[in-house]
Amino acid sequence: MAFVGTRCAETRQSRMASRVPFVLDHPVNGERMRSNRFVVLVAATLWPALVWAEPVNWKRFEVPETNASVDVPADVFTKDGGKPETGFGAKLLTADGRANLTIQSMNNTAGETPSAFLIRMNPPRDIVYKRVTPNFFVVSSLRKGKIWYDRCNFDDRNITCVLINYPAAEKRQWDAIVTRISNSLAKS
Numbered sequence: 001m002a003f004v005g006t007r008c009a010e011t012r013q014s015r016m017a018s019r020v021p022f023v024l025d026h027p028v029n030g031e032r033m034r035s036n037r038f039v040v041l042v043a044a045t046l047w048p049a050l051v052w053a054e055p056v057n058w059k060r061f062e063v064p065e066t067n068a069s070v071d072v073p074a075d076v077f078t079k080d081g082g083k084p085e086t087g088f089g090a091k092l093l094t095a096d097g098r099a100n101l102t103i104q105s106m107n108n109t110a111g112e113t114p115s116a117f118l119i120r121m122n123p124p125r126d127i128v129y130k131r132v133t134p135n136f137f138v139v140s141s142l143r144k145g146k147i148w149y150d151r152c153n154f155d156d157r158n159i160t161c162v163l164i165n166y167p168a169a170e171k172r173q174w175d176a177i178v179t180r181i182s183n184s185l186a187k188s
Contacts, residue, residue: 056075058072059074063103064088065105066088066105066157066160068089068103068158068160068185068186069184069186070184070186071181071184072101072103073177073180073181077099077100079094079097080092081102084103085104086104086106087105087106088105089103098167099167099174100164100165101162101163101181102161102162102164106158107157107159108155108156108157112154114136115137117152117159123150124143127140128141136151137150137152138150138151142168146166147167147168147174148164149163149178160185164181
């Protein structure tokens with residue numbers, strides 16, 4: 001079986017090799033074709049790695065009003081989207097707007113537990129992932145082609161959340177980013 005696969009690959013390569021010199025050595029535009037093919041080949045090979053490489057520019061975002069903080073990939077979320085609807089923090093967007101991150105910290109003067117808060121927020125019924133502990137909850141699901149992921153940590157006085165929305169088709173590329181953001185959510 002391995003021999004057959006190898007043979008097919010060799011046959012395809014030899015067919016491709018026989019076509020390439022004809023196209024590349026075309027007398028009218030051969031030089032331009034060589035350059036264009038090289039650029040396309042390099043771009044096609046490196047583009048996925050460049051676009052989805054692990055961000056190297058992680059920065060600690062702090063919410064001074066509550067002393068909460070979280071790691072944010074500054075290379076990914078490059079645009080300011082304003083303030084969250086309630087509480088303190090920020091909304092951040094990718095340059096193309098395909099994904100967003102909200103960091104939201106609010107007072108928990110009522111002493112709500114993660115389960116009570118989640119019930120009060122009335123999340124959609126079709127939650128795909130849900131984990132509730134005495135100190136935090138995580139919920140995630142799909143909506144309109146996007147994955148939404150919410151994690152909220154609870155302490156004596158505050159509730160601090162990260163809410164992330166990103167294309168479902170890019171789930172694998174976002175997994176490491178979402179994990180690091182979620183795991184880094186803490187008090188300063």
